[in-house]
Amino acid sequence: MNHRTTTRRRTLAGGAIALAAALTLAGCNDDSGAKDSATKAKPELKVSGAYIPEPTMNDMAAGFFTLTNKGGADELTSATSDIAGSITLHSTKGGAMKEEKSFKVPANGHLDFASGGNHLMLEKLKRKPKQGEKVEMTLHFRKSDPITVEVPVEAATYKPEQHDSSHNSH
Incomplete structure (x- = not known):
């Protein structure tokens, strides 16, 4: 070479x-x-599957829903309703419930509020909502405008259908 x-x-x-x-x-x-x-990117938020099980107590109820985001990240900071004196945000991990200041809403993702997990606690109820009624709630975010939702009150034993993509039918 x-x-x-x-x-x-x-x-x-x-x-x-x-x-x-x-x-x-x-x-x-x-x-x-x-x-x-x-x-x-601007968050694009949508609420689906919202419900409140008919409360067994006169002064407290739980709220559940799925928040889908097709845009940039945001943060759920609070919720309000005319029916409740206050609404607090809660997580449940290992059976222990903990109040949270806010929940991150991931970009192009979702945030689930489901029985046994994240949920809203409607406290100091002004009246006990009954099955078949709808309760108006407003969700407040760090970046996005508030979203007002008409939430149906379901039976105390109501369990929404679960769509588990990891479980295949045989």
Whole structure:
């Protein structure tokens, strides 16, 4: 191998390394740009599956729903209703209920409020809602405008259908 061939191979190898490095850096910039735009994008929130089981107590009830977000991240900060003196946000982990200040609503994701998990506690009820009625609740967010929902009062034993995609029918 002569000096000319060695120099040419080194030049080609150096160029290939520089090209690979440039492509890698360009790929990193595109990913971070996509992440930035996802976090800066306007949230697109929708409430579904909302219900309140008919309360057994006169002064307290629970609320459940799914919050779907097809946009940027947001945060549920509170809820209000004319029927309740206050509404608090709660999580349940390992059977222990804990009051939360807020809940993150992930970008292009969902936040579930379900029996045995996250839920709203309607406290200091002004009247006990009955099965078949609808209760108006307003959800408040860090970025998005409030969403007002007409929430049906279901039987105390009501269990919504579960759509578990990990369970296949046989």
